[in-house]
Amino acid sequence: MGFLDALLGRTKPVQPKLDNLFALPSAAVTLQVSTDFRPTGNGSVCFRAAEGKAFSDIEHDVRDLLNMGENKTPVEVSEDSYGFTWLVCHHSADDVEGLVTDLHAVNSSLQDGGFGPQLLCTIVSFHDGGSSPLGLVYLYKRGTFYPFVPQPGERRDNAKELQIRGTLADDLKIEPDLTRWFPVWGAPGL
Numbered sequence: 384m385g386f387l388d389a390l391l392g393r394t395k396p397v398q399p400k401l402d403n404l405f406a407l408p409s410a411a412v413t414l415q416v417s418t419d420f421r422p423t424g425n426g427s428v429c430f431r432a433a434e435g436k437a438f439s440d441i442e443h444d445v446r447d448l449l450n451m452g453e454n455k456t457p458v459e460v461s462e463d464s465y466g467f468t469w470l471v472c473h474h475s476a477d478d479v480e481g482l483v484t485d486l487h488a489v490n491s492s493l494q495d496g497g498f499g500p501q502l503l504c505t506i507v508s509f510h511d512g513g514s515s516p517l518g519l520v521y522l523y524k525r526g527t528f529y530p531f532v533p534q535p536g537e538r539r540d541n542a543k544e545l546q547i548r549g550t551l552a553d554d555l556k557i558e559p560d561l562t563r564w565f566p567v568w569g570a571p572g573l
Contacts, residue, residue, distance in 0.1 A: 400526040401490045403556060407507055407519065408479045410528075410554040417550045420509040420517050424476040425572035428489045429503040432468040441496040445470070445489050461571050467503060471572040482507065490523075499523075506531075508573045515540065517547065518573045519555070520564075527558035537568050 414420045432442075442460075449458045449472065459471040470489055474482040486505050493502055502523040509517040518531040530547040532540040544564070548557050558564060567573070 401487055401494065401523075403526055403528075404483050404487050404490070404505060404521060406555050407483050410519065410551050411479045411507075411509070413551060413554050414509060414517075414547070418547065419511040419513075420547075421512070422476050422479050422482075423508045423510050423516075423572075424474040424478060424482060425471065426474075426482045426486045426505065426507045427469050427471040427570060427572040428486055428493075428505050429467050429469050429567075429570070430493060430498070431466065431501045431503065432462075433498060433501055441492055441498065442470075445492045448488060448492070449485055459571065463569065463571075469571045473572075479507070504567070506567065506570055506573055515543065516573055517543075518567065518570060519551075520567060522558060522563065525558055525563065526556065527563075528555040529558040529564040531564070531567055531573075533566065533568065533573070537566070539566055 411422050415422075446458055446460070459473075461469050461471070463469060472482060472485045472489075474485070486507070490502060490505065493499065504523065505521040506518040509519070511517070515532055515534070518533075519528055520531050521528050528551070530544045530551070532543045532547070534540055551557065
């Protein structure tokens with residue numbers, strides 16, 4: 384960053400630390416041991432789709448990559464009401480490592496193609512066997528995670544989110560600024 388950038392208040396965007404996603408399998412074990420939450424096998428990547436052939440080629444290549452081999456991963460693509468695109472991967476509930484590897488491949492493909500700034504978040508979902516879903520949300524631009532526990536009626540269980548933060552503090556880099564724990568209402572796969 385140069386002198387003029389500092390003077391004018393411009394900052395360089397933080398580059399996503401995609402390898403942080405590989406901490407999720409050990410965090411899943413911690414959740415299972417310490418709480419009632421178990422992985423669902425669902426995960427999603429949220430990004431703002433860009434216009435043009437380059438972006439559509441990367442999206443097509445990512446879908447082909449995830450549908451290769453013996454263990455084909457069912458992939459769904461949807462768009463939410465805010466205009467963000469969600470790519471949802473499904474694995475068996477006990478294959479958190481495979482799910483994280485696929486989500487990392489999606490993120491890396493977009494980043495390597497020059498679309499890193501379009502990446503918003505990745506969510507890996509869990510369920511407690513009752514009525515509470517849990518999403519561990521990874522914020523690209525911050526390189527941090529936070530728990531999101533939605534409740535019916537677009538409410539959230541803040542107490543449970545704080546409890547999970549404490550549970551996972553040794554496994555994941557948790558977002559310290561609670562104002563950045565944005566709700567992701569209606570996120571596919573959650």
